[in-house]
Amino acid sequence: MFRPLPFFIGVRYTRAKRRNHFISFISLTSMIGLALGVLVMILVLSVMNGFDRELRTRILGMVPHATISSYEPIDDWKKVAAEVMTHKEVVAVAPFTQLQGMLTHRGTVQPVLVNAVLPEAEKDVSIITQHMVQGSLDDLKSGDFGIVIGEITSRRFGIKIGDKLTLVLPEAAVTPAGVFPRLKRFTVVGIFKVGAELDGSLALINIEDGARLSRWELNQVEGVRLKLKDLFDAPRIAWEIARSLREKDLQPRDWTRTHGNLFQAIQMEKTMIGLLLLLIVAVAAFNIISTLVMVVTDKQGDIAILRTLGATPRQIMAVFMVQGTVIGVIGTLIGGVLGVIAALNVTTWVAWLEKLVGHQFLSSDVYFINYLPSELRVEDVVLICSAALIMSFFATLYPAWRASRTQPAEALRYE
Template sequence: MFKPCSFFIGLRYAGAKRRSQLVSFISLVSMLGMTVGVALLIVVLSVMNGFDKEMRERILGLVPHITISSHGEHSDWPAVESIIRQHPQVAAAAPFVQLGGMLLHGTDVESVMIYGIDVKREAQVSIIDQFIQPQALQQLDQQADSVIIGRALAQRLNLHSGDHVNIMIPQQSAQGKTQPIFKRLQLLEQFNTGTELDQSVILLSLASAQPLLAGNPSAQGLRLLLHNTFSAPRVAWEIEQNLPYGYSSRDWTRSHGNLYSAIQLSKQLVGLMLFIIIAVAAFNVVSALVMVVTDKQGDIAILRTLGASPRQVMMIFVVQGSLIGLVGTVFGVLLGLGLSASVGDMVAGLEQLLQYQFLNSDVYPVDYLPVDMRWWDVSLVAGTAFTMSILATIYPAWRAAKVRPAEALRYE
């Protein structure tokens, strides 16, 4: 413990004007550096957490956790489903048809992924119903030759509700010739998930999609929802071991695993770089305190002659440096929280002002800037920054404690 005089003198030194303007400038720079470093780190971690959250809750809520497909011409899907449901990790299952094809509207052509769904069961394994009006889903189930299209895809083809489009699915005949299948569809509605699915996915009812299989049984399968998303590789392997010959499984880590790993790696690397910025700010605290010790050698010598112990002198400069770090950290946290709360709206407003989209779902996981502030990360950043500031005071404070009164007062 240190006596109150060390604390009050440290506070006095932190706010007092110094004979050297350079010392005051370096102290201000170190405080601002700490503020900027802490604020940037909180904002970046919040944004990376936002991408992580959207990946887990939105993207993985739209894509299958596991898909089961067949390589044979005849499949007993009810029996396969009964086997799958015995696994404790399987929460729900629903049939689907997935085909690649071309969407034609006038002279415009786009490659698309045709996804046939069981409307009544799809909501059990997917959150797609959150982006489509309930009446549109009912019409998709009841109205033959109807389709629901992603908004980005519809905009590229200049499609509106009620328009008719044609889909073409390449098929190979028994003689090896390509004989495409054409189907005319009416657009019911557009869905906007804010993900890459908006760029290329169209939804049909299962009854409308099944006639398009044309001898391609591997395009039909079961989609599974798991209780634990990240257990998908293990669960897929265990399920496949219990299925008859001719069935295979595929989990989300094979289609979107690289994206999730990239988000996690980016978060770690960016966090490391910004922690280095905080370390540089802490080093500035060292520089500032070393110059303060040089500036205050006469005062230190007087304190020593009045009976102050080396420990008390040391604590004076620990308090001063800690105060610089504390002020920088507090203002950094406040600035970081404010920016994190508004950065999404700021980016959206800037996109609208410039008429330019910074995030596009055909390049990035989502077409908006997600933010997820986590108090654990804020506490970790603030605690680390303040701890580094305290550690940065040790060497200058030790230098101050080693000042010899006689030598310091010789030229005063």
Template sequence: MASLETWIGLRYLRAKKRNGFMSFITLISIIGIALGVTALIVVLSVMNGFQKEIRGQMLSASPHAEIGFQDQGGREQWQQLRKVVAGKPEVLADAPYVEGQALLANTGQVRGVKLRGIDPAEEKKVVDYWKDMPSGSFDDLKADDFDIILGAGVADSLGVVIGGKVTVIAPEGNVTPAGVVPRLKQFRVVGIVKTGLLETDNTLALTHIKDAQTFYRLGEGVTGIRLKLAHPQQAPSFTSDLLNPEQLKTMWVRDWTFENRTYFQAVELERRMMSIILMLIIAVAVFNLVASLVMAVTEKQADIAILRTIGMAPGSVMKIFMVQGAVAGFFGTVLGVVVGVVAGINVGGIVAFFENLLGVSLVQSQVMFLDQLPSDVKIEDVLIIAAISLFLSFIATLYPSWRASKIQPAEALRYE
């Protein structure tokens, strides 16, 4: 059974003719808290969704980890690298590769690329984008044929099609009596690949590992081996413990976050700043709650004086208005959580509806490779947001409640 203070606090939330405006202000505070909580949940869910989608695209287009020799002279001993990861349950597959910078030229167009030599059969085990190539396949790369597969952006910029030729220019030239001349080789285009990452599609070129070794004059050497892990999210911790101090003198290892660390740091910073900005919406609504409670205390001075006269303690008076404010904050938070979770889960459909209604496109699929706005509602985010909202609502009740407990009955009833 509710205590007297709780019952009175709940009664004060009901609108009557005398205090209709005050109750209206309380309603506005509840709606404000709900809007703040909703906005925070939806925005964080969308940011989580983008991060999840882009992370998934990165993991499908990139190896989860790489390992190689510090000294170029040790590259021909690359089978030793496989011994380092052999027997590791975290490693599902590995594949050797050769990688270097190159220029591609065709009909007057020149494009800088990362030329990667792969073993088609083994490369399929560590990446996934080969499954949905627009044209050709990894199996079209044949040793000693100097075939090449281009990223979609590279192919478009050079204006090449399947069966066409591109000239590949190595960064190191040939030394002749006349000086250093560029080292060129024509490759035949046998495939187009689209990884889902704009930067990768604009810089990637694949050839057979044997042809890359010939082109870069590596003999039987490779740049390193690429690894596919059972738990790619744990790649940083796995790579940090993979090599012992002695091995680190001759080998290097890095995970998939190495080239993308700046991106994820920027996203995390943006996420934190957006959370702080949107939290101010809740803070504004909480200030409205403070104002409504102060008005309630002012209006109820006579009631408070009577309660004090019949023996109610100051602490009990304080509890009445704390209950009133806490209940308002609770309803605002619950309403915001419900609406926020529902909107967060369905934000893609909601945005698509307004896109069709207004005839505008908010998600640029050709840039982000996404058909609709992604969303990932995380229960931990929802719980944290709800806890902060309830905490701020509770803090908002302290000053008005304390002020109510300090009202003197004689002063309050003097003009009644």
């Protein structure tokens, strides 16, 4: 089989044996360093992609993409909803009323955001029905004062379906016995679990029960919640809709005001971590320079002999470029394969490790999700591997150029 001389010699130097064990060793360490850099970069970016995906699917699946609300209760929300639905970017609309208060049960107190919703309409704008672990959203009947709570709240209070909770509202009620906070007993009719911080901070009640607590008419609501085709365009769409509505006192609001900082933080962290890890890959790739410099020094006699046999400077340069490129390709390939395997299995591995040590690394009480997510993207793998290969190639140029400048007489003077 025909093999070009530079390719043949370059590959041979990469796997040199006998007296050249040191050359083989430094070539191996360069491969390992590059492989580890590529592996870690693929794994970390996949984890950051996973956090980004969980934010969009879980957190932003539960909170409104946008809302149109008023400081005064809205009497005819269906009319407003019909006008909102005329916008081409709106997928679904549902009424809501928000109340802030505290849940208490047997001396345990927890702050909570209470969403008063219409069960049949809420299913169209929220993922809540997909994450009900007990009960159903349809069990929120008007007048029954039922409540749906998160799994963390249920665990914290030690309650289940049918148990009673007390909702304390930040409004004082004057009675003959004095001034007391407003209290209302609710029956737990459902428990949801989205695996995020909302499991411990959100509760749902019927829209008419929310009106009763707010001392409004039963048909009055605070506003309407919107589900949009493109949630990242929510600020613009919300303002367009608010301007187009006949009632001018309605105010638009979107998710970027409530959870935008979290999303921006994840995006910034992903960018900065990507740059830092790219520097690690660059350091590993440029280890090839030191490897080839030592090889060139060790092979001065061989280079001189090749030159006297008729090898051109270009061929000598190609020999060491081939050697460095082979190191880069093998290191990148190994790192890419191991990185893909790690990214696809890291969630399972971390869960297994948590069970083994009996400790949960990510808790919903602290983080916005309770497990380590991962989402492998082909474009990330291609970009990382391409960057590693390009840096590996450029790292070969200077040592190869030095080898091509070797003078045979000077190299063989002390041989």
